[in-house]
Amino acid sequence: MAESPDPRLAAVRALNRVLPGQGDGASLREVLRRGVPDGSAGGLTRDLCFGVCRYLRPLNQWLNDQLDKPIKAKAQPVRLALLCGLYELWFTERPQHAVVNAYPELCRRLKAGWASGLTNAVLRKASRLDAATAFADYPPAVAASLPDWLWRQFQEDWPEQADDMARASLTPPPFTLRVNRQRHSREQALAALGEGARPGELAPWSLYLTPPRPVAALPGFDTGAFSVQDEAAQLPAERLAVPPGGRVLDACAAPGGKTGQILEAFPDARVVALDRVAERLERVRETLARLGVSAEPRVGDAAEPSDWWDGEPFDAILLDAPCSATGILRRQPDVKWHRRRADLPPLVDLQARMLDALWPLLRPGGRLVYATCSVLREENDRQVAAFLARTPDAADLTERPPAAPAVAAGWQLLPREDGPDGFYLACLRKHEAPAPDEQKGDR
Ligand SMILES: C[S@@+](CC[C@H](N)C(=O)[O-])C[C@H]1O[C@@H](n2cnc3c(N)ncnc32)[C@H](O)[C@@H]1O
Structure with missing residues (x-):
C-alpha cells in the first residue's frame, strides 16, 4: 500500500522550493497547485506554508536566537520543519503535545535524525511562550515580518497607516x-x-x-x-461604463477574473482579452467557460499595440497592470521574500509605457481604468498623476469615499483586516473630440 502523505513533510518540501535558500524561487500558489495531499491533510499543508511565509522573519529571528551554532545551509529542511513547528505552536489551536511530538519524527523522515533532539528541545521551550512575548523586543520590520526595504517604503508612503497595513498584511484574508x-x-x-x-x-x-x-x-x-474575488478587485470593472454593444479591451487579462466580471456587467460587450503569456490565456478561457461567456483572446504586449491591434478603437479599456503585489501580501506572502527594491523601477516604467501605448486606442469620451494590487505610491497615484500631467486629453473621474487616504489621483485602498485587499484604481476619461466649429474656435 502507498505510504500516506504526511502533510507536514509536504509543507517542508513546498517551502523548500519557494523560500530563498535551496529553492528555485517558485511561487507558493504554483507549488501548492500541485503536490499537496487531498482533504484535511492538504488543509494543514497549506496552512503551514502560508503561516510560515507570513511570519518568516520573526520566526527565523527567534529560532536563530536559540541556536548555539547556525543550522547549515544544506540542512534547510530542518530549519523549515522547526519554523513550521513554531508557527503551529504560536498561531494555531492544535494541541501542543501533538505538535511537539510530530516534528522530531518529521526530522527522521527528512533523514536528519541528528536534529530530533534539537527539534524537541526548541519546540518544548517555545510551547511555554506565546508569539507576543517571543517577538516583544524585535525591531518593527522584524515584528511586522517585512524585508527592511518594504517596511521603509510603507513608512515613507503611508507614515500614519504603516503599522495597521503591516498588521493587516499578516492576517489571513477574508473569503x-x-x-x-x-x-x-x-x-x-x-x-x-x-x-x-x-x-x-x-x-x-x-x-x-x-x-x-x-x-x-x-x-x-x-x-x-x-x-x-476580493472586494477591492471588484471595483475597477464596475467603473468602465461600456455603452451597449461597446468594444472593451482587458489589457492584462489572465487569469480572467475581471474579464468575466466585465461580461457579467455588460453582457453584450465585445471584449478583447489580451495577455502577454499565451498559457495564461488558457486560464482565461477556463474562467469564462465556467461563467458561460466568451471573449476574444489575444496574445500580445500591452505596451506594443502595433503588434496586435486591428485599428478599431475601444469604448473602454481595463489596464490591470503587473505590479509589486504589495497590497495582497496576506494572500501571497511569499512575494515579500521574492521582491527586491530593484524590481520596482522596471515595473513602474512598464506601467507608464502601457498607459501611454493604450491611451490612443481609446475612443474620445471613453474610459480607461488603471488598477494595481499595490500599495506603493510610485505605481499608483504618482504614476497616474504623471500620466495626467503629460496627457492633455485625459481627466481623472475617480470617485472615492471621503474617508479614503488623500492621494494625488485615483483611489487608494489599504489592506483592512476582514475587509478589502490593498488596491489602487483610477478612472480616466478621454475628452470628446472638439466639434468642427469649436476647432475653428476663437482665432
Ligand atoms: C494583475 S495580473 C491580471 C489579473 C487579471 N486582470 C484578473 O483579474 O484575473 C497581470 C497580468 O498581466 C500580464 N502581463 C504582464 N506584462 C504584460 C504585458 N506587457 N502585456 C500584456 N500582459 C502583460 C501577466 O501575464 C498577468 O497575467
Missing part, C-alpha cells in the same frame, strides 16, 4: 465572493448562502463568507453563480 448578477440578486445570493454571509460595503456584487467554504459547496459555483 470574498462576487455574485453573478445575471443569475441572481445579491439578496438572493445571501439567502442561498445562509449563515455567515454578509454584503460588502464598497463593491455592489461582493459578499463575505465566514468561515470560508470550499467552492464546490457554493450553490451553482460550477455553472458560474459565484466567483472568488
Whole structure:
C-alpha cells in the first residue's frame, strides 16, 4: 500500500522550493497547485506554508536566537520543519503535545535524525511562550515580518497607516465572493448562502463568507453563480461604463477574473482579452467557460499595440497592470521574500509605457481604468498623476469615499483586516473630440 502523505513533510518540501535558500524561487500558489495531499491533510499543508511565509522573519529571528551554532545551509529542511513547528505552536489551536511530538519524527523522515533532539528541545521551550512575548523586543520590520526595504517604503508612503497595513498584511484574508448578477440578486445570493454571509460595503456584487467554504459547496459555483474575488478587485470593472454593444479591451487579462466580471456587467460587450503569456490565456478561457461567456483572446504586449491591434478603437479599456503585489501580501506572502527594491523601477516604467501605448486606442469620451494590487505610491497615484500631467486629453473621474487616504489621483485602498485587499484604481476619461466649429474656435 502507498505510504500516506504526511502533510507536514509536504509543507517542508513546498517551502523548500519557494523560500530563498535551496529553492528555485517558485511561487507558493504554483507549488501548492500541485503536490499537496487531498482533504484535511492538504488543509494543514497549506496552512503551514502560508503561516510560515507570513511570519518568516520573526520566526527565523527567534529560532536563530536559540541556536548555539547556525543550522547549515544544506540542512534547510530542518530549519523549515522547526519554523513550521513554531508557527503551529504560536498561531494555531492544535494541541501542543501533538505538535511537539510530530516534528522530531518529521526530522527522521527528512533523514536528519541528528536534529530530533534539537527539534524537541526548541519546540518544548517555545510551547511555554506565546508569539507576543517571543517577538516583544524585535525591531518593527522584524515584528511586522517585512524585508527592511518594504517596511521603509510603507513608512515613507503611508507614515500614519504603516503599522495597521503591516498588521493587516499578516492576517489571513477574508473569503470574498462576487455574485453573478445575471443569475441572481445579491439578496438572493445571501439567502442561498445562509449563515455567515454578509454584503460588502464598497463593491455592489461582493459578499463575505465566514468561515470560508470550499467552492464546490457554493450553490451553482460550477455553472458560474459565484466567483472568488476580493472586494477591492471588484471595483475597477464596475467603473468602465461600456455603452451597449461597446468594444472593451482587458489589457492584462489572465487569469480572467475581471474579464468575466466585465461580461457579467455588460453582457453584450465585445471584449478583447489580451495577455502577454499565451498559457495564461488558457486560464482565461477556463474562467469564462465556467461563467458561460466568451471573449476574444489575444496574445500580445500591452505596451506594443502595433503588434496586435486591428485599428478599431475601444469604448473602454481595463489596464490591470503587473505590479509589486504589495497590497495582497496576506494572500501571497511569499512575494515579500521574492521582491527586491530593484524590481520596482522596471515595473513602474512598464506601467507608464502601457498607459501611454493604450491611451490612443481609446475612443474620445471613453474610459480607461488603471488598477494595481499595490500599495506603493510610485505605481499608483504618482504614476497616474504623471500620466495626467503629460496627457492633455485625459481627466481623472475617480470617485472615492471621503474617508479614503488623500492621494494625488485615483483611489487608494489599504489592506483592512476582514475587509478589502490593498488596491489602487483610477478612472480616466478621454475628452470628446472638439466639434468642427469649436476647432475653428476663437482665432
Ligand atoms: C494583475 S495580473 C491580471 C489579473 C487579471 N486582470 C484578473 O483579474 O484575473 C497581470 C497580468 O498581466 C500580464 N502581463 C504582464 N506584462 C504584460 C504585458 N506587457 N502585456 C500584456 N500582459 C502583460 C501577466 O501575464 C498577468 O497575467
